[in-house]
Amino acid sequence: MFSSATKVKGQGVGSAYLELIGLLKKYFPQDIKVSINNFGKADISHYHTIDPQFYLSTFFPGRGRKIGYVHFLPETLEGSLKILQPFKWIFYHYVISFYRRMDQLVVVNPSFIEQLAAYGIDKKKVTYIPNFVAKKNFHQIDYFKKNELRKKLGLPVDKFTIIGVGQIQERKGVLDFIKLAQLLPDFYFVWAGGFSFGKITDGYRELKKYVVDPPINLKFPGIVERNALGEFYNAADAFFLPSFNELFPMSILEAASCGLPIIVRNLKLYRSILDSKYLAGETIKDFQQLLVNLANNQQLRDQQRRLSLTIAEEYSEDRLAKKWLEFYRSQSELNNL
CATH class of the missing domain: 3.40.50 (Rossmann fold)
Incomplete structure (x- = not known):
């Protein structure tokens, strides 16, 4: 190797x-x-x-x-x-x-x-x-332990929480993630990741401003060690990755293995590898509606959790x-x- x-x-x-x-x-x-x-x-x-x-x-x-x-x-x-x-x-x-x-x-x-x-x-x-991904690192926890995790990680226990994971860069759609946090003040957003390649990251200057001074309902914990990342997934209610271009994101598999509903941009590649077992949008308005629907519909959340677990099984x-x-x-x- x-x-x-x-x-x-x-x-x-x-x-x-x-x-x-x-x-x-x-x-x-x-x-x-x-x-x-x-x-x-x-x-x-x-x-x-x-x-x-x-x-x-x-x-x-x-x-x-x-x-x-x-x-x-x-x-x-x-x-x-x-x-x-x-x-x-x-x-x-x-x-x-x-x-x-x-x-x-x-x-x-x-x-x-x-x-x-x-x-x-x-x-x-x-x-x-x-x-x-290996289940020993990424797996579901007892739902009732979610609040304990949120307290440990400094997250609010009473808000619908959305997590995104990956490098902070334009391609990942982080600006859209930030915009959604601004449009949904009653929700809580977490982006776990950082500027892995520093100042040569595309969009570094604009994105850095938000990382330093984010909206009150958005947390940037920085690059999270892989052995601790599962806690952030399990503390959340949904996974949201608005990338404009992807290969086969490890973060989607990690989130699926933790049983999180998955929301992504409507990219062609997802149709072949994830078999429509996710929610997809094109615009900020689409994503806003999907998140609101998911937060307000327990049946939809349960359905998407089950679909995520089938993704995890397929790619175990x-x-x-x-x-x-x-x-x-x-x-x-x-x-x-």
Whole structure:
């Protein structure tokens, strides 16, 4: 395994990486020998991040099958990082060059297969394996413990509480999240996340103003350690992610595993991976109405909770473990041909 994802806190790439390492250690300690950032000889080299030193290592002998994890494409970085030309073009070219160096790519969203093909990458070299989360870290708690959690986290116990999770950046729709807090003063909003990439984050200057001085009913706790994030989900009544562009957000799976109703922007990718088991809107007005409906309708909340739990089951580590073992075995066999 090659990754530097955990060096930058609060990003989904790091979460997905840690989940996979945890899965392999739990299910296949005898079947798969894993080393981390070790440039020694291997049957398989799985690259989770696109660091230059990892790129250079692909030219070394003894790499075995080179597997690239596709967590983003150039177009999905728009609205995330502010990179000036000509550096943006150079970086985007480098991203695709890295993927082309791989013998096989793994995508977390099936729509990426066509997008990679548009860059001239053979579809046969692309495998779809979705993200997942471990229930030991993200699971429902007894409903009656919710108030205890809210007191612990400094949240009001008497307000309908909505949580969003992810980096604070324009692409995530954080400005819409803030606008909804202003429009719904009787609700309480929490955004767990921060500026993982500092001042080069797209929209940093405007978003920073709200983080420093948020509406009274909006809390920015900053980047929350992954082992504590489950408490924030379980303290909330609903999960809201108004992103304009996504791959396969770990936060949705985490919220689903905690049994939260899910509200997202109406993006095409969700239809294929979440099978309409969520509420979706396009505009601020849409989201406002969805949140009000959810807060005022216990039956709707219960229905959406059940749908979220079916998402969690579909993308559980139990179901994905076998898929990863089969994938690694097939790649190892190809390496030995």
